Amino acid sequence: MSVTALVVTxxxxxxxxxxxxxxxxxxxxxxxxxxxxxxxxxALTVVFxxxxxxxxxxxxxxxxxxxxxxxxxxxxxxxxxVSLMLAARLAVALAPARYRLVxxxxxxxxxxxxxxxxxxxxxQQVDRFxxxxxAAAATGAGVFLALVPLAAxxxxxxxxxxxxxxxGDTAVYIAVALTALVVQRLDAAIAALL
Amino acid sequence: MNPVGLHLGxxxxxxxxxxxxxxxxxxxxxxxxxLLFVWLxxxxxxxxxxxAAVVEPWVPRRLRIAVMAIVAAAVVTVAEVIxxxxxxxxTSETLLMVRLIAVSGAMVWPALAAHSDEGWRVRFLRxxxxxxxxxxxxxxxxxxxxxxxxxxxxxxxxxxxxxLVLAAGRIVVxxxxxxxxxxxx
Numbered sequence: 001m002s003v004t005a006l007v008v009t010x011x012x013x014x015x016x017x018x019x020x021x022x023x024x025x026x027x028x029x030x031x032x033x034x035x036x037x038x039x040x041x042x043a044l045t046v047v048f049x050x051x052x053x054x055x056x057x058x059x060x061x062x063x064x065x066x067x068x069x070x071x072x073x074x075x076x077x078x079x080x081x082v083s084l085m086l087a088a089r090l091a092v093a094l095a096p097a098r099y100r101l102v103x104x105x106x107x108x109x110x111x112x113x114x115x116x117x118x119x120x121x122x123x124q125q126v127d128r129f130x131x132x133x134x135a136a137a138a139t140g141a142g143v144f145l146a147l148v149p150l151a152a153x154x155x156x157x158x159x160x161x162x163x164x165x166x167x168g169d170t171a172v173y174i175a176v177a178l179t180a181l182v183v184q185r186l187d188a189a190i191a192a193l194l
Numbered sequence: 195m196n197p198v199g200l201h202l203g204x205x206x207x208x209x210x211x212x213x214x215x216x217x218x219x220x221x222x223x224x225x226x227x228x229l230l231f232v233w234l235x236x237x238x239x240x241x242x243x244x245x246a247a248v249v250e251p252w253v254p255r256r257l258r259i260a261v262m263a264i265v266a267a268a269v270v271t272v273a274e275v276i277x278x279x280x281x282x283x284x285t286s287e288t289l290l291m292v293r294l295i296a297v298s299g300a301m302v303w304p305a306l307a308a309h310s311d312e313g314w315r316v317r318f319l320r321x322x323x324x325x326x327x328x329x330x331x332x333x334x335x336x337x338x339x340x341x342x343x344x345x346x347x348x349x350x351x352x353x354x355x356x357x358l359v360l361a362a363g364r365i366v367v368x369x370x371x372x373x374x375x376x377x378x379x
Binding site for chain 1: 213214264266271275358
């Protein structure tokens with residue numbers, strides 16, 4: 001797969017949030033404001049690149065050659081757990097005042113469906129190892145493109161004079177449902193063009 | 195309210211506090227997938243937290259989330275191997291979703307929400323509550339989506355309709371809660 005095709009696939013057609021709906025938990029809370037959506041996307045991009053690269057090395061040197069692919073869940077979770085502890089240590093060293101914030105958000109960033117799928121799928125999909133971090137970063141860009149507009153829609157709906165029952169998480173679900181319909185139509189249009 | 199009752203209703207992990215949204219949306223789109231996840235996720239969550247309760251006293255407190263995640267991954271790996279051997283849920287997409295149980299909020303949150311002085315019983319009850327709440331929430335979500343598909347709304351099993359059904363459910367939960375508050379005051 002060429003680099004351009006790899007990036008377009010990761011950002012648009014296989015978008016982790018809009019096409020595959022592998023939203024990190026707690027999804028609605030991550031979309032409280034566009035700023036939070038942007039920060040979470042950037043942090044997730046770093047985690048994608050880190051975990052996909054580390055897992056890619058283990059997958060290509062140990063799991064695939066020795067026929068141990070059935071151990072990929074536990075291998076990846078060990079990598080993510082060790083990374084989580086390292087991130088907490090780093091936070092203590094670099095910004096002790098923010099330690100509590102890091103301690104509560106780091107598990108959400110490292111242990112979620114999007115990171116798991118990106119880290120396990122990319123080493124199998126990408127032919128050249130050098131392209132792996134690029135594909136992971138492109139997936140992060142796709143998350144940014146999904147989370148920030150969804151957060152903006154939520155923010156706007158929260159400020160609109162909607163009935164109270166429609167505000168908050170309900171607005172997020174409606175926004176995601178409408179975006180899903182748009183992506184579904186886009187997918188169909190792209191498939192027809194191809 | 196005890197943790198089980200709390201997660202069955204006011205903090206249901208499917209309808210109110212979405213802890214496993216991708217799994218709930220995926221599983222509720224088809225009856226066979228729902229039948230698999232309605233028992234597999236609760237069983238994996240309860241078993242992983244039971245094992246973690248035994249292991250955790252032997253490890254430093256700061257490593258508890260990591261230990262919990264590794265135990266969950268071990269449980270899910272065993273479940274995946276059994277599913278592969280028995281040919282249950284053998285499509286690659288279903289098996290990928292089974293793997294995601296290990297990192298879902300339903301698995302991690304009961305440990306993440308634990309206070310430092312909390313006993314293992316409280317946390318275990320919270321895990322049981324999340325597991326039972328997920329099973330009940332997923333059953334209702336599946337019934338709603340499949341009913342919509344059965345009455346002729348073709349994309350009833352699509353992701354978009356899944357989210358719309360969840361939104362409608364949240365509105366109903368909000369209305370019930372609002373009515374209770376008014377009657378109490």
